[in-house]
Amino acid sequence: MISKHFLRDDDLTPEQQGTVLRLALAFRRNRQERTPLAGPKAVAVIFDKPTLRTQVSFTTGIAELGGYPLLVDGNLAKIGVRESISDTAHVLGRQVAAIVWRTFHQSSLEEMAAVAGVPVINALTDDFHPCQILADLATLADHWGGVGELPGRTLTYLGDGANNMAHSYLLGGATAGLHVRIGAPSEFHPRADIVSAAERIAAATGGSVTVTSDPRTAVAGADAVATDTWVSMGREEEQDLRSQPFVPYRLDSELLGSARDGALVLHCLPAYRGKEITAEVLDGPQSVVWDEAEYRLHAQKALLTHLLETSQGC
Numbered sequence: 597m598i599s600k601h602f603l604r605d606d607d608l609t610p611e612q613q614g615t616v617l618r619l620a621l622a623f624r625r626n627r628q629e630r631t632p633l634a635g636p637k638a639v640a641v642i643f644d645k646p647t648l649r650t651q652v653s654f655t656t657g658i659a660e661l662g663g664y665p666l667l668v669d670g671n672l673a674k675i676g677v678r679e680s681i682s683d684t685a686h687v688l689g690r691q692v693a694a695i696v697w698r699t700f701h702q703s704s705l706e707e708m709a710a711v712a713g714v715p716v717i718n719a720l721t722d723d724f725h726p727c728q729i730l731a732d733l734a735t736l737a738d739h740w741g742g743v744g745e746l747p748g749r750t751l752t753y754l755g756d757g758a759n760n761m762a763h764s765y766l767l768g769g770a771t772a773g774l775h776v777r778i779g780a781p782s783e784f785h786p787r788a789d790i791v792s793a794a795e796r797i798a799a800a801t802g803g804s805v806t807v808t809s810d811p812r813t814a815v816a817g818a819d820a821v822a823t824d825t826w827v828s829m830g831r832e833e834e835q836d837l838r839s840q841p842f843v844p845y846r847l848d849s850e851l852l853g854s855a856r857d858g859a860l861v862l863h864c865l866p867a868y869r870g871k872e873i874t875a876e877v878l879d880g881p882q883s884v885v886w887d888e889a890e891y892r893l894h895a896q897k898a899l900l901t902h903l904l905e906t907s908q909g910c
Contacts, residue, residue: 600907601709601716602899603702605726605767606793610801612902613733613771617743619898620734620891627894632904633663637693639900641719644670644699649865650719650727653892654696661897666692676704685711694900715903717896725760728864729768730899731891735884736820738891739860747773747802752818752855754779754811754845755872757786761824761864766794766805773801779814780807781841811845815854822862823847823872839871848874852882860884 601607608616622629633639639658643651655665675684681704688695689712697705698719709716718726736751737743753765757780766786769776776794778786785807794805808814815821826842852859861873861883869875878885 600903602726602903603705603709603716603718604724605729605764606771606797607726608771610771610773610797613730613768614743616730616895616898616902617734617737617746617772619901620730620895621738621743623894623897624734624738624891627660627897630901631660631662632901633658633661633693636662636664638664638666638691639694639696640666640668640688640692642668642670642673642675642695642697642699643719644675644697645720647698649889649892650698653896654719657893657897657900660893661900663693670699675699681707682711684708685713689713693904715900715907717899717903721760723760724764724767725864726764726768727892727896727899728761729764730895732765732822732862732864732888733768733772734891734895734898735862735888736860738887739884740819748775749819750775750777750817750856751820751822752777752779752814754814754821754823754847754851755842756780756784756824756826757807758784759824761822762786763790765822766790767797770794770797770801770803770805773798773803775804775806777806777808777814777818779811779845780809781845782809783841785809811851812854815851818855818859820860820862821847821852821855822864824864825866825868826872842872846872846874847877849876849880852877858882862888865889 641654658665685708694715696717696719702721702723751769751774757778798804863885
């Protein structure tokens with residue numbers, strides 16, 4: 597089945613994900629590898645949440661694909677408030693080749709996709725961050741020697757297991773055939789339905805899913821260790837409440853020492869040195885966070901290319 601949209605990580609089959617990741621590696625070697633938006637065709641890029649890497653990578657990538665990034669300020673558009681999501685989708689779908697939306701509610705994205713008639717891409721919601729996981733997987737594949745080196749490796753995520761990054765690591769990592777471990781306090785474990793979905797995928801790809809409250813168990817022997825801020829966007833008022841439970845999950849040199857020798861360190865950024873990760877680890881030799889940030893560009897170009905080319909063949 598070909599998915600026209602990318603709303604969550606498991607919208608791509610393992611084969612489709614592999615195609616996108618291989619194309620991402622090709623785009624890093626040659627940034628003009630393909631130009632499916634030549635014309636130029638416009639892509640609407642909508643931001644309801646703060647952004648740096650998402651804005652830079654999508655706007656640059658759309659331009660390099662031969663297209664025009666049409667930036668939409670969510671504060672001005674007020675989609676779903678000033679005008680319904682459905683009406684907005686009808687308007688955009690007649691004028692752009694694809695829609696990229698960074699917003700709050702997953703249901704809003706799904707409503708947009710149901711009506712737009714063009715590919716809709718999740719640039720981050722409260723539930724998932726699938727473009728980031730594509731970038732992470734491409735980064736790991738690049739450092740490990742290719743996409744075929746992903747299956748069977750172990751990826752650990754430490755911190756808030758109930759946030760969008762943990763959910764996407766579960767689904768996207770299982771799709772890649774990884775053994776995904778989530779290390780999080782018991783009150784911050786992932787949603788049960790997402791764990792179940794990841795387990796079903798892993799059963800077919802040879803991966804596995806582990807959720808534990810023991811950070812050392814989570815990290816032991818891992819090939820890659822990822823973390824993220826303890827306080828997601830829009831929940832800044834919970835800073836004080838969230839700090840204490842996560843302290844044992846801080847990624848420092850001692851905890852990283854439980855991983856495999858040379859294990860790679862991932863962080864989607866922005867990072868808060870001394871909180872979820874120490875400066876020594878973030879800026880250390882095992883960190884690949886700057887490659888990871890760059891791969892947002894290449895992975896998203898690959899994803900857009902895949903969705904545009906396959907949707908035209910539907």
